[in-house]
Amino acid sequence: MNAIKVLLIGAHGRTGRHIAQRLHDEAIPFRAFLRKSAHKSEFAALGAEIALSDLTHDFSHVFDDITHVVYAAGSAETEGVHEVIATPLYARPTTRSGAACARSSW
Numbered sequence: 001m002n003a004i005k006v007l008l009i010g011a012h013g014r015t016g017r018h019i020a021q022r023l024h025d026e027a028i029p030f031r032a033f034l035r036k037s038a039h040k041s042e043f044a045a046l047g048a049e050i051a052l053s054d055l056t057h058d059f060s061h062v063f064d065d066i067t068h069v070v071y072a073a074g075s076a077e078t079e080g081v082h083e084v085i086a087t088p089l090y091a092r093p094t095t096r097s098g099a100a101c102a103r104s105s106w
């Protein structure tokens with residue numbers, strides 16, 4: 001069985017940053033999915049691998065070696081309806097599942 005490696009989508013968001021800190025604290029390897037290179041250093045300091053990409057483009061390359069995915073991207077407060085529509089359905093679980101990821105304990 002592969003060693004655990006988590007892909008954290010939306011790592012720089014409010015929810016994502018809490019999860020990133022928790023992953024770091026629990027010594028769980030993870031890859032931070034970011035869309036802005038300016039945010040890389042924050043997650044590199046937590047020991048994360050970085051995947052720079054955008055959910056509205058092809059991001060299939062970010063899944064290499066990934067065993068678990070946490071989706072914490074997209075906020076109704078910050079993303080307009082056009083962003084929501086542009087994001088492929090396969091990349092966008094329900095808000096409830098995003099919140100569940102954020103609340104679950106490892």
Ligand SMILES: NC(=O)c1ccc[n+]([C@@H]2O[C@H](COP(=O)([O-])OP(=O)(O)OC[C@H]3O[C@@H](n4cnc5c(N)ncnc54)[C@H](OP(=O)(O)O)[C@@H]3O)[C@@H](O)[C@H]2O)c1
Pocket residue numbers: 009010011012013014015016034035036053054055056071072073074075076078079083087094095098099
């Ligand atoms: N905060 C809460 O209390 C709460 C409660 C229940 C559910 N949720 C759900 O949890 C999820 C995250 O909420 P949040 O409050 O943490 O949101 P947030 O602070 O606005 O963060 C959203 C993150 O998603 C990223 N993102 C948005 N569109 C993207 C795209 N096209 N490609 C790549 N990354 C993208 C943003 O990237 P940038 O940093 O580059 O902008 C940001 O880091 C949402 O689904 C929300 O409905 C949140």
